[in-house]
Amino acid sequence: MKPVRGEDRSVVRSDTHYGxxxxxxxxxxxxxxxxxxxxIHEAYLQSLSKDLNNVKL
Structure with missing residues (x-):
C-alpha cells in the first residue's frame, strides 16, 4: 500500500499484515x-452451475 502524498509512512499498514x-x-x-x-459451498456450486451453463458445445 503506497502512502498518499504527504502522508506519514509510519501510519500506513502493509498489505501483508491485512492478508x-x-x-x-x-x-x-x-x-x-x-x-x-x-x-461458501453454496456459492461455489452456483458458480460451477453458471460456468457449465455458459459452455458452448
Whole structure:
C-alpha cells in the first residue's frame, strides 16, 4: 500500500499484515462456523452451475 502524498509512512499498514489477518479470519470461520462454510459451498456450486451453463458445445 503506497502512502498518499504527504502522508506519514509510519501510519500506513502493509498489505501483508491485512492478508495474514484475512487468512486467519477465514480459517477461523471455516473451522468454527458451519453456516459460513455452507454459504461458501453454496456459492461455489452456483458458480460451477453458471460456468457449465455458459459452455458452448
Amino acid at each position: 495474514i489477518f484475512n487468512t486467519n479470519a477465514l480459517i477461523h470461520l471455516i473451522k468454527n462456523d458451519s453456516n459460513f462454510l455452507n454459504a
